[in-house]
Amino acid sequence: MADILAKVLVANGLLTAFVVVGAIMSISLVVSRYVTADRIHASAIAIVIGLALALVGGAVTGGKNGIADVPFLSGMGLLGGSMLRDFAIVATAFEVDVVRARQAGMIGALALALGTVLPFIVGATLAIAFGYTDAVSITTIGAGAITYIVGPVTGAALGADSAVMALSIAIGVFKAVLVMIGTPLVARLIRLDNPRSAMVFGGLMGTVSGVSAGLAATDRRLVPYGALTATFHTGLGCLVAPSILFVIVRTMAGQ
Amino acid sequence: MIILGVALLALCTLAGSLLGELLGALLGVKSNVGGVGIAMILLIVARIALARGALLGRDLRLGIEFWGALYIPIVVAMATEQNVILALRSGPLVIIAAILTVAVCLIAVAILARLCGPMETMDQIELRKAATGDAIPVPSAITSDG
Numbered sequence: 293m294a295d296i297l298a299k300v301l302v303a304n305g306l307l308t309a310f311v312v313v314g315a316i317m318s319i320s321l322v323v324s325r326y327v328t329a330d331r332i333h334a335s336a337i338a339i340v341i342g343l344a345l346a347l348v349g350g351a352v353t354g355g356k357n358g359i360a361d362v363p364f365l366s367g368m369g370l371l372g373g374s375m376l377r378d379f380a381i382v383a384t385a386f387e388v389d390v391v392r393a394r395q396a397g398m399i400g401a402l403a404l405a406l407g408t409v410l411p412f413i414v415g416a417t418l419a420i421a422f423g424y425t426d427a428v429s430i431t432t433i434g435a436g437a438i439t440y441i442v443g444p445v446t447g448a449a450l451g452a453d454s455a456v457m458a459l460s461i462a463i464g465v466f467k468a469v470l471v472m473i474g475t476p477l478v479a480r481l482i483r484l485d486n487p488r489s490a491m492v493f494g495g496l497m498g499t500v501s502g503v504s505a506g507l508a509a510t511d512r513r514l515v516p517y518g519a520l521t522a523t524f525h526t527g528l529g530c531l532v533a534p535s536i537l538f539v540i541v542r543t544m545a546g547q
Numbered sequence: 548m549i550i551l552g553v554a555l556l557a558l559c560t561l562a563g564s565l566l567g568e569l570l571g572a573l574l575g576v577k578s579n580v581g582g583v584g585i586a587m588i589l590l591i592v593a594r595i596a597l598a599r600g601a602l603l604g605r606d607l608r609l610g611i612e613f614w615g616a617l618y619i620p621i622v623v624a625m626a627t628e629q630n631v632i633l634a635l636r637s638g639p640l641v642i643i644a645a646i647l648t649v650a651v652c653l654i655a656v657a658i659l660a661r662l663c664g665p666m667e668t669m670d671q672i673e674l675r676k677a678a679t680g681d682a683i684p685v686p687s688a689i690t691s692d693g
Binding site for chain 1: 557559574581582584613624633635640653666667669670672
């Protein structure tokens with residue numbers, strides 16, 4: 293019986309994922325309404341449950357894809373993979389108010405530049421504080437603080453040590469997780485309630501996954517604006533981290 | 548037809564991805580540069596063009612809006628497949644660097660938002676639109692500064 297059930301679930305992986313995510317969303321709605329009295333958005337709770345499941349999945353299977361490494365839940369990888377994620381993000385552009393987006397144009401570009409340089413400075417400074425002295429490691433760790441894609445891309449381009457690469461990926465992943473959970477908590481404080489601040493937020497925080505999930509948990513209507521700037525963040529980071537930023541670090545390190 | 552909306556969305560996503568890859572190759576970067584952003588701009592342009600030609604039917608919109616509505620469930624699925632263990636296990640440098648980075652960037656968001664003065668919130672925008680009956684603004688031109 294169990295074998296037959298597993299066979300059906302695996303053969304229909306995407307459908308299994310719909311049911312699992314539906315269950316997570318239902319639990320979140322109930323918790324949001326009755327436990328937090330609507331103070332914490334259901335999507336934020338759902339994302340935290342998702343991360344908790346990822347932790348359980350990683351602990352049980354020892355893999356790196358969270359719950360998607362459990363065979364009968366492999367469909368989660370398809371539903372949450374980059375293809376459907378990008379497809380759904382692009383669909384949200386249908387709601388973008390073009391007039392608002394244009395007003396945020398220049399400030400969005402400024403946010404993108406700051407969102408690349410500030411994390412890099414923080415990451416690189418801490419790398420030095422933790423005893424890294426070579427320009428390649430410092431740059432790779434600094435790049436990881438931009439996003440978890442910029443880190444390994446930079447490390448690979450510069451020929452960094454694999455342990456340093458893992459470290460830089462971990463910083464980026466943890467940053468994305470923090471943005472997912474923390475955004476709804478600080479939204480009011482940083483005036484994250486209009487299209488322009490959402491675009492500034494997207495440009496500064498970077499990670500498409502962190503920004504889109506964080507904004508979804510704050511106010512679903514802000515997602516397209518944040519995603520519009522965040523999408524250029526990784527590309528910009530991959531462009532400047534292994535080139536301009538590396539040259540600056542190497543010069544300052546005197547190597 | 549609903550499939551026309553889904554097809555348009557898929558076409559924009561594919562074209563954006565292709566242009567993002569080409570831009571990455573052109574710049575010598577091993578990454579897709581702004582693929583999703585380019586796709587979003589293509590979809591916005593397509594919406595404006597269809598609205599001008601009165602071709603933006605209810606079914607076509609439904610085919611696109613359905614996927615936009617599935618966005619949060621997809622993000623939840625994405626959260627379940629993150630490598631949370633690696634993030635937690637990698638020691639104090641990871642935790643300090645991530646927390647400091649997020650804190651510095653949030654402060655920068657708050658400063659930039661305040662520098663620009665107040666702006667209409669999503670709630671106010673919706674109220675105004677409901678009052679004027681103006682659902683989708685159609686400007687004369689759009690820019691692509693992301």
